[in-house]
Amino acid sequence: MNLIEVKDLSFYYENEKYVLDKVSFVIESGKYYSIIGHNGSGKSTLAKLLMGLLVKKEGSISAFNLAYNRQNIEEIRSHIGIVFQNPDNQFIGSTVQDDIAFGLENRRVPHEEMNDIILKFTKEVGMEDYLEKEPEMLSGGQKQRVAIAGVLALNPDVIIFDEATSMLDPVGRKDIHDTIVKLREKNPNLTLISITHDIEEAFQSDEIIVLEHGKIFAKGKPEEILEKASDLKRIGLNVPFLYEVKEELNKRGIKVNEYKDIQRMVDEICK
Amino acid sequence: MARLSIGRYVAYDTFIHRLDPRNKILALILLMVAIFFQFSTYEVTFIVDGILALFIFGLMIVSKIRFKDFIKSLSALWFMILLLLIINIFIPGPNKEAYGVAWTMWNYDVYWASIFQSIKITIRLILMISLTLILTQTTKPLDLTFAFEWFLAPLKLFKFPTHVVAMTLSIALRFIPTILDETHRIMNAQTSRGVDFKHGKFVEKMHAIVSLIVPLFVSAFERSDELADAMEARGYNPKGKRTRFRKPKWSFKDSVSLLYVSAITAGVVVVSVLNLAITSDLFFAFSLLVEFAIFIIFVLIGIFYTTFRRKV
Numbered sequence: 050m051n052l053i054e055v056k057d058l059s060f061y062y063e064n065e066k067y068v069l070d071k072v073s074f075v076i077e078s079g080k081y082y083s084i085i086g087h088n089g090s091g092k093s094t095l096a097k098l099l100m101g102l103l104v105k106k107e108g109s110i111s112a113f114n115l116a117y118n119r120q121n122i123e124e125i126r127s128h129i130g131i132v133f134q135n136p137d138n139q140f141i142g143s144t145v146q147d148d149i150a151f152g153l154e155n156r157r158v159p160h161e162e163m164n165d166i167i168l169k170f171t172k173e174v175g176m177e178d179y180l181e182k183e184p185e186m187l188s189g190g191q192k193q194r195v196a197i198a199g200v201l202a203l204n205p206d207v208i209i210f211d212e213a214t215s216m217l218d219p220v221g222r223k224d225i226h227d228t229i230v231k232l233r234e235k236n237p238n239l240t241l242i243s244i245t246h247d248i249e250e251a252f253q254s255d256e257i258i259v260l261e262h263g264k265i266f267a268k269g270k271p272e273e274i275l276e277k278a279s280d281l282k283r284i285g286l287n288v289p290f291l292y293e294v295k296e297e298l299n300k301r302g303i304k305v306n307e308y309k310d311i312q313r314m315v316d317e318i319c320k
Numbered sequence: 321m322a323r324l325s326i327g328r329y330v331a332y333d334t335f336i337h338r339l340d341p342r343n344k345i346l347a348l349i350l351l352m353v354a355i356f357f358q359f360s361t362y363e364v365t366f367i368v369d370g371i372l373a374l375f376i377f378g379l380m381i382v383s384k385i386r387f388k389d390f391i392k393s394l395s396a397l398w399f400m401i402l403l404l405l406i407i408n409i410f411i412p413g414p415n416k417e418a419y420g421v422a423w424t425m426w427n428y429d430v431y432w433a434s435i436f437q438s439i440k441i442t443i444r445l446i447l448m449i450s451l452t453l454i455l456t457q458t459t460k461p462l463d464l465t466f467a468f469e470w471f472l473a474p475l476k477l478f479k480f481p482t483h484v485v486a487m488t489l490s491i492a493l494r495f496i497p498t499i500l501d502e503t504h505r506i507m508n509a510q511t512s513r514g515v516d517f518k519h520g521k522f523v524e525k526m527h528a529i530v531s532l533i534v535p536l537f538v539s540a541f542e543r544s545d546e547l548a549d550a551m552e553a554r555g556y557n558p559k560g561k562r563t564r565f566r567k568p569k570w571s572f573k574d575s576v577s578l579l580y581v582s583a584i585t586a587g588v589v590v591v592s593v594l595n596l597a598i599t600s601d602l603f604f605a606f607s608l609l610v611e612f613a614i615f616i617i618f619v620l621i622g623i624f625y626t627t628f629r630r631k632v
Contacts, residue, residue, distance in 0.1 A: 097549065100549075100553050102549050102552060102553065123555065123557070126552075126553065126555055127555065130553070130554075131550075131553045133546060133549070133550055133553075135543075135546055137498050137543070138543050138546035138547050138550060139546070139547070139550035140494075141491070141494070141547070141550065141551055141554075142462075142494070143460070143461060143462045143490065143493065143494045144462075146565070147462060147565060147566070150565030150566075151551075151554060151556070151565075152554040152555060153563070153565065154562045154563050154564060154565055155554060155555035155556050155557065155560070155562055156555055157561060157562065157563050158563055159563060160563055160564055160565065160567060163563075163565050181331075183497075184494070184497075184498070185497045185498065185501070199554065200554075203554065203555070
């Protein structure tokens with residue numbers, strides 16, 4: 050089922066330079082997408098358009114068979130959640146539980162049900178011991194986990210991660226990554242769109258969309274994207290380290306096929 | 321990182337902490353009225369202020385306010401006190417001769433009344449600061465904004481967006497520590513680039529401050545932009561109806577303590593209106609005793625609540 054359909058979508062800010070130029074893709078239910086590209090390739094603009102925070106200039110965009118307009122936007126937003134880049138600037142409540150409650154208040158969830166919901170989703174991201182904590186007592190990774198819990202509490206069908214790990218230290222990055230993996234296992238119907246710089250992370254998703262200067266450079270399954278590895282390198286994007294190792298080994302006449310899992314790769318080389 | 325200890329909530333679980341924020345604000349206003357009442361003579365003033373001071377310091381003990389924080393919060397006051405003393409000494413007023421001359425300085429008479437007046441205002445300022453300190457250290461900012469919103473509710477009749485004001489307030493409070501961190505970061509960054517915030521003439525210091533203010537504002541605007549996006553993405557609509565996560569409850573102990581504070585204020589008003597002269601020593605001795613007894617009872621209740629109730 051197509052949840053989100055984007056067709057020939059274009060967008061520009063005041064200076065009329067196209068940030069997005071005729072972008073088309075569909076988001077299917079239950080899949081994990083990654084959108085990769087350089088700074089200024091239009092990734093974050095795309096996320097804001099999907100969230101209805103910006104209004105498209107040309108083309109069409111629809112979610113859940115609803116066009117993005119003033120009447121539908123509240124309905125569309127109730128299906129889509131987003132985790133932004135900066136942990137501080139999306140922490141709205143003054144404590145962890147207040148922050149998660151913020152979205153619930155907006156959705157008019159009755160007061161009596163809030164505590165249970167908050168507890169359930171803080172447990173899901175492993176933050177149940179921090180309910181009373183204020184944001185300045187938390188690390189970046191913990192704040193992002195709270196943001197994820199806040200999004201989950203609203204029961205969305207799609208979650209967008211807009212470079213959610215890019216401001217975190219390696220520990221926080223791994224933290225969020227593990228949380229996302231766990232989420233996928235627990236909710237197979239949840240659709241994830243991860244906008245990222247992290248190539249390793251992107252190649253673990255079901256589909257990858259590569260943006261370059263506002264245009265779609267490539268899209269497809271990770272294997273398909275890797276067939277164009279040389280093109281990716283040409284526009285300055287990396288490929289996963291293990292894939293690179295495999296390529297170099299192949300060049301030197303050592304036949305290796307595995308590149309997704311380091312242990313299996315080692316086994317294959319040692320054979 | 322240096323943290324502001326003044327005016328920050330300190331998480332304890334005391335009797336005062338557990339009172340309804342609306343009650344605390346009402347009590348603050350009542351006690352402030354009591355503090356700033358005028359009396360016929362300085363004797364009466366000092367007796368009443370003394371009783372109020374006892375009560376307020378009792379409150380501070382009950383709400384476990386650290387002595388260090390109290391002293392810190394008064395640190396801005398020393399200059400005020402000096403200024404008050406000078407102004408009171410050099411500005412002529414009515415009935416200054418009533419208490420006689422304290423000393424003569426280069427043919428200028430310094431009256432006792434001037435000194436009394438400065439002491440009186442100093443005491444009152446200290447009491448007022450203590451009260452606000454109690455309020456801010458025992459009440460979460462969010463609860464305070466809730467109380468403000470509740471008090472502003474009648475304005476809704478005139479289509480005044482009380483909810484938006486409360487939300488703005490709570491976000492402002494939420495971002496104070498974040499912006500402070502940012503300030504320190506920018507100061508460090510600018511210092512490493514050769515800007516000197518500590519030394520130099522006034523003009524040089526102003527230049528240094530500009531190098532702090534500009535980036536701070538830029539980042540604050542960026543922040544607010546992102547925050548607005550985040551709020552909208554989570555379905556915030558300032559015009560829409562919302563439910564509430566936090567609902568303070570007015571309990572029996574709120575009614576009792578508010579009644580108690582009202583009684584104190586009423587007592588102060590009565591003393592002021594009666595225009596008592598110092599001759600009725602007995603009455604004051606008696607009222608002092610009663611007040612002291614009630615104060616002790618209050619402290620005992622507080623100690624009881626803090627030590628026993630938590631374990632139950």
